[in-house]
Amino acid sequence: MVSIAIIGIGAVGSLLAYMAKEHKPTVIYRSEIYGEAIDCYGGIVVQVNQEDHVVEVEHYLTGKAPANSYDYVFIAVKAHDTADAVKEALRIVKDNGIVVLVQNGIGGLELAEKVIGENKPDVGVAGGVLTYGVLRERAGIARITGIGELIIGYKGRKADERLMKIKDILNGNIRIVDDIGPYRWLKLIVNAAINPVTALLNASNRVIIELEEAWIITKMIVKEALNVIKKLGIELPVEDVLGYVWEVAYKTADNISSMAQDIRSGRKTEIEYINGAIARIARENNIDAPVNTLLTLLVRGVEKWRGK
Ligand SMILES: NC(=O)c1ccc[n+]([C@@H]2O[C@H](COP(=O)([O-])OP(=O)(O)OC[C@H]3O[C@@H](n4cnc5c(N)ncnc54)[C@H](OP(=O)(O)O)[C@@H]3O)[C@@H](O)[C@H]2O)c1
CATH class of the missing domain: 3.40.50.720 (NAD(P)-binding Rossmann-like Domain)
Structure with a gap:
């Protein structure tokens, strides 16, 4: 044993x-x-x-x-x-x-x-x-x-x-x-695309596929992450990444993402290691990632400011 x-x-x-x-x-x-x-x-x-x-x-x-x-x-x-x-x-x-x-x-x-x-x-x-x-x-x-x-x-x-x-x-x-690298990055993109959007809109994953505004933000997050991945030379295990994100959101439509749950319960989120990591690695590689940066700041801001 x-x-x-x-x-x-x-x-x-x-x-x-x-x-x-x-x-x-x-x-x-x-x-x-x-x-x-x-x-x-x-x-x-x-x-x-x-x-x-x-x-x-x-x-x-x-x-x-x-x-x-x-x-x-x-x-x-x-x-x-x-x-x-x-x-x-x-x-x-x-x-x-x-x-x-x-x-x-x-x-x-x-x-x-x-x-x-x-x-x-x-x-x-x-x-x-x-x-x-x-x-x-x-x-x-x-x-x-x-x-x-x-x-x-x-x-x-x-x-x-x-x-x-x-x-x-x-x-x-x-x-x-x-x-494990490509699998971690694929999961990172899914989390980055779904978690902060559902957390800030206080919604289940359904919002990603049903609310036009949410899907526009999701597309921008994925686009920036793909620029980083390209620069790092990582080959993801799926080709249609945006389609994959949509499918995950569709299959988990009724789930409340961990970040949305953390925000609801006043706990610390993993934003710094998800969109924050994309923003940081983009910065280190001279790539623009304003949407991931903004979402990191917004979620961090909610964490710091609640109850004040
Ligand atoms: N849940 C899911 O479906 C799922 C799916 C895929 C990936 N993940 C990822 O998996 C990771 C874990 O998530 P989770 O959902 O299991 O979180 P969780 O339910 O909050 O569990 C984390 C546990 O770790 C404990 N802990 C923290 N520091 C510790 C230490 N130094 N020694 C011993 N215990 C410690 C916490 O204790 P306290 O209760 O005392 O704080 C808590 O019980 C996260 O990165 C998450 O994003 C989760």
Whole structure:
């Protein structure tokens, strides 16, 4: 049996625990309410097709799990929480283990590669792109709202045997690829095109395909992102990117994007790692990205100004 740890036990962390349930994974949280909930339910409750599954886990508050002990460490925290989670992953992963960051946006994986690479150079650091939908109902309970895929790969290099093995370890639709870069960028574009527009219009994803003004903004976001991608020489896994964005919005029309949910509940969004990342990388490459810059400023402004 391999040893698996999951850092961050919100929506995605719970899905990963469910996928790894045959290996009794360890889950790591930063607030005690998760530990209390897990003890109370006898594990993590994951609802699949209206059926409750209780996943048996070992559980620890961050900093308490044994050091250098896990073959596979999955990080499932929001982008702005990556630094602390990476520190914990570095502490608990075995010297020849694997760390997989399952996260939206650009910036988190780069940080993990740097910190882990400098301290435990034989650890493989990979990125995970998730197209499942998962909702955290409350601490210890999550619901799978849409079946998708978990694509895992190193950035810019081939998968090795350790990484390939994840396909046998996790249950679900898992795909291991040779370069995660293009898949991350495609997901980034979808998030950049849908999330801030739905967040600022306080609407479900339906607004993207039904409101002309929203679709005009979406097209501008995608156009700027494609200019960046062209400059970076990245080849995306789909040709008709705008058509792909439209299709995602159509298939998830009734969903409230994570950014819209974060704005509604007064939480910090991942804007800096999504449209903010596109704007930053555009700037670094002397490309104009005024729409992504403006949307970043607007969402950041809403975050800072609410309640004042
Ligand atoms: N949900 C989806 O359907 C979905 C799909 C694809 C991609 N994603 C992406 O996946 C990532 C995770 O999203 P999510 O929906 O799972 O978010 P989430 O439900 O907010 O879960 C994140 C969890 O991480 C915990 N956390 C933060 N820092 C930690 C640390 N240092 N140690 C231990 N736990 C820590 C948080 O704890 P607290 O509760 O104490 O804050 C929270 O429970 C995001 O980048 C998101 O965009 C999500």
